[in-house]
Amino acid sequence: MSLWTVMYSAIRRAHILARKRTIVQPSYQHAAPVFDLQRSCHGKLYEMAPANSSKYMPTAKQVFFKSVKYDTSTSGTLLDWQKQSDIDKHMSKDPCRLMTKEPGKQPAEDPCEQFKRMRLKNDPKQCPPSGSAAPDGGDGCNGKDSGDPNKSLKLTCLLGALAAMVAGGLIAWFLASTKNDDNKGAGGGSDGDNNSADAKRGVSGLVTSPDSSEKLPKHVPYLIIGGGTAAFSAFRSIKSNDAKAKVLIVSNEYHKPYMRPPLSKELWYTPNTNEKTNKDYRFKQWAGSERSLFFEPDEFFVDPEKLEESVNGGIAVAQGFSVQKVDAQNHTVTLNDGYKITYDECLIATGCAPKNLPMFRDAAPSVREKVMVYRTPDDFDRLLRYAAEKRSITIVGNGFIGSELACSLAHYSKENDGGKIYQVFQESGNMSKVLPNYLSRWTMAKMKNQGVCVIPNASIKSATRDEESLKLELNNGMTLLSDIVVVCVGCSPNTNLASPSKLEVDRTLGGFVVNAELEARRNLYVAGDASCFYDPLLGRRRVEHHDHSVVSGKLAGENMTGAKKPYVHQSMFWSDLGPEIGYEGIGLADSSLPTVGIFALPSATDARSSTDNLTVNREEDDGSKHTIIVDEKSNSDVVTWDDDAHGEQPDYGRGVIFYLKNEKIVGVLMWNLFSRVGLARTIINQNKKYDDLNEVAKLFEIHS
Numbered sequence: 001m002s003l004w005t006v007m008y009s010a011i012r013r014a015h016i017l018a019r020k021r022t023i024v025q026p027s028y029q030h031a032a033p034v035f036d037l038q039r040s041c042h043g044k045l046y047e048m049a050p051a052n053s054s055k056y057m058p059t060a061k062q063v064f065f066k067s068v069k070y071d072t073s074t075s076g077t078l079l080d081w082q083k084q085s086d087i088d089k090h091m092s093k094d095p096c097r098l099m100t101k102e103p104g105k106q107p108a109e110d111p112c113e114q115f116k117r118m119r120l121k122n123d124p125k126q127c128p129p130s131g132s133a134a135p136d137g138g139d140g141c142n143g144k145d146s147g148d149p150n151k152s153l154k155l156t157c158l159l160g161a162l163a164a165m166v167a168g169g170l171i172a173w174f175l176a177s178t179k180n181d182d183n184k185g186a187g188g189g190s191d192g193d194n195n196s197a198d199a200k201r202g203v204s205g206l207v208t209s210p211d212s213s214e215k216l217p218k219h220v221p222y223l224i225i226g227g228g229t230a231a232f233s234a235f236r237s238i239k240s241n242d243a244k245a246k247v248l249i250v251s252n253e254y255h256k257p258y259m260r261p262p263l264s265k266e267l268w269y270t271p272n273t274n275e276k277t278n279k280d281y282r283f284k285q286w287a288g289s290e291r292s293l294f295f296e297p298d299e300f301f302v303d304p305e306k307l308e309e310s311v312n313g314g315i316a317v318a319q320g321f322s323v324q325k326v327d328a329q330n331h332t333v334t335l336n337d338g339y340k341i342t343y344d345e346c347l348i349a350t351g352c353a354p355k356n357l358p359m360f361r362d363a364a365p366s367v368r369e370k371v372m373v374y375r376t377p378d379d380f381d382r383l384l385r386y387a388a389e390k391r392s393i394t395i396v397g398n399g400f401i402g403s404e405l406a407c408s409l410a411h412y413s414k415e416n417d418g419g420k421i422y423q424v425f426q427e428s429g430n431m432s433k434v435l436p437n438y439l440s441r442w443t444m445a446k447m448k449n450q451g452v453c454v455i456p457n458a459s460i461k462s463a464t465r466d467e468e469s470l471k472l473e474l475n476n477g478m479t480l481l482s483d484i485v486v487v488c489v490g491c492s493p494n495t496n497l498a499s500p501s502k503l504e505v506d507r508t509l510g511g512f513v514v515n516a517e518l519e520a521r522r523n524l525y526v527a528g529d530a531s532c533f534y535d536p537l538l539g540r541r542r543v544e545h546h547d548h549s550v551v552s553g554k555l556a557g558e559n560m561t562g563a564k565k566p567y568v569h570q571s572m573f574w575s576d577l578g579p580e581i582g583y584e585g586i587g588l589a590d591s592s593l594p595t596v597g598i599f600a601l602p603s604a605t606d607a608r609s610s611t612d613n614l615t616v617n618r619e620e621d622d623g624s625k626h627t628i629i630v631d632e633k634s635n636s637d638v639v640t641w642d643d644d645a646h647g648e649q650p651d652y653g654r655g656v657i658f659y660l661k662n663e664k665i666v667g668v669l670m671w672n673l674f675s676r677v678g679l680a681r682t683i684i685n686q687n688k689k690y691d692d693l694n695e696v697a698k699l700f701e702i703h704s
């Protein structure tokens, strides 16, 4: 295993141990100083009270196993069933509290309306809500005919104004589309027109390194397309098998290789995060130590112009260039400016690019400039600026990045007395593609508890611009005023290269089709998010996770140096949603599969008081089937319950969820349960039917 992989694993492990300690130990405040950061971010729950006050110092048991009761007597949305748990009362105010609809009572005023009113009060230039305001704050508000007799003068003025507006619009369009394409490019997006993106980059002042492709070597033994995690992992692996290897990375980003996970998590929890002073993107790891987002400092890399003559080899990064075509037959890549480089071995590690929604992509420039996607340090900088200015931010999407970011922003906002954080999505709960419905809704309640105003079952019908912000009309009748919208609706593999290079893309999953050795063609490999590989156990797959990019990059690197090994490793993934939720998963964690979730309650007494020991096998509207089991600490019997029938459900504090296909375990999710990935991997690899999943769950020691 390479040094940085070991390092990252150690970091992750430290994080896990720190988290485990914080979560499991009630008296975490006595934890060693190494867990200080853990305390300040994950331990935020406890900051409500002075250090040695017992009044508001809930034990871990109280925090993690307190039952949240949902009122299922009224139907429908989050607003109907989200009632404040005791935890809420102690910890934070409900960010959507004003929207809560008590049975029999009129709903209180929508906070968005309040917000809107405040805005209008503060900004007399804006149109009245019912008026026919021009969305971009133009003449719509004040443009009534004044009855001026000097019509020709007025006409001249009008024409002049019109011409100015058209010219202004064109300039704004040009700038906005430049920004947009930069975003795409920087986000790894090769789905745009690379040539025009490059031309616009030139205009916006981003310079390539080296300044001309002519300065790049004409031939390299190892060439890697893309400068992300898989690329860097491959370099490490090549280097450990071929000590003097000369590796050239061609990246369309303007950064050296870096890791992405802290962008939506740790960076937001690092005190004094300031883009001006933090150009290295240093962040505090959960375990307390500090590091940079970049895998290695600049000095680690060889100047691309000097790679050929470097006696000991090394890695050089050509920044700001994109590869447009690979000629696998002739071992040649062509860059966006037509420059050609030949190689002995080549790896495609182009990752994926965040998707946008058509309604934003096709919107007017004034709207588009208030909409962003999120994948790069530049995106972080931009969002941080908004957050620091206490702006209101709307996240669209309920997946990993959207949910993590919403939590992190809510945390940042709380710490800095910042703006409102909304999360809008069509589904009924957070992370619904991964979490069974009951857990997804539970998680949503926790997110709300952390200060995110979560708006489920909603989509954005229209977005218009007023002077300062975007007015978002939702299909549920709500209106949000937001200073920026962050679209987090998944990403698409960067496969633009495929067609000119005559490489196959998987029609269903996307990504370059590769064999088990990660080869698309001879001497041409694909790793990371962009690869669609054959998993001998679970079939053809494409995985968008850090560990997969590390492991597949490593294997590709080995194979590029002659190993010819198949990819059989089950990679893992993880996510952290604020202080109370962290999980790790492996295999097919797909909520449309039948699941069995086994959760720990701390004692029989707690279980009985909160659940009445009943039922449950659930069948969701989408047809997916989920069994929920509460395993009491006594271990004697297993209790289940029906939350629909009893209007109650327990606190899914900690547990394990098995995902089943043909009755075999194909995926495992460890919920607030860490350091068990190896065990889960072994179970999946056994590829067999288990008669009693409770017995399997016992191996996970969910009570420890």
Ligand SMILES: Cc1cc2nc3c(=O)[nH]c(=O)nc-3n(C[C@H](O)[C@H](O)[C@H](O)COP(=O)(O)OP(=O)(O)OC[C@H]3O[C@@H](n4cnc5c(N)ncnc54)[C@H](O)[C@@H]3O)c2cc1C
Pocket: 185, 186, 187, 188, 189, 190, 225, 226, 227, 228, 229, 230, 231, 250, 251, 252, 253, 259, 260, 261, 262, 263, 264, 321, 322, 323, 324, 349, 350, 351, 352, 374, 375, 376, 401, 494, 497, 527, 528, 529, 530, 543, 544, 545, 546, 547, 549, 572, 573, 574, 575, 576
């Ligand atoms: C904010 C965020 C948080 C995340 N958190 C987690 C997490 O907690 N856990 C987890 O498991 N995973 C997480 N992920 C996912 C993980 O980071 C990715 O799976 C991983 O980065 C993929 O690595 P990659 O090398 O395949 O692609 P990337 O890291 O995307 O790198 C691909 C590179 O190729 C470049 N490129 C694309 N096309 C071309 C071209 N034609 N020519 C030259 N260069 C090109 C791109 O610009 C990019 O630099 C997160 C992702 C994001 C964005």
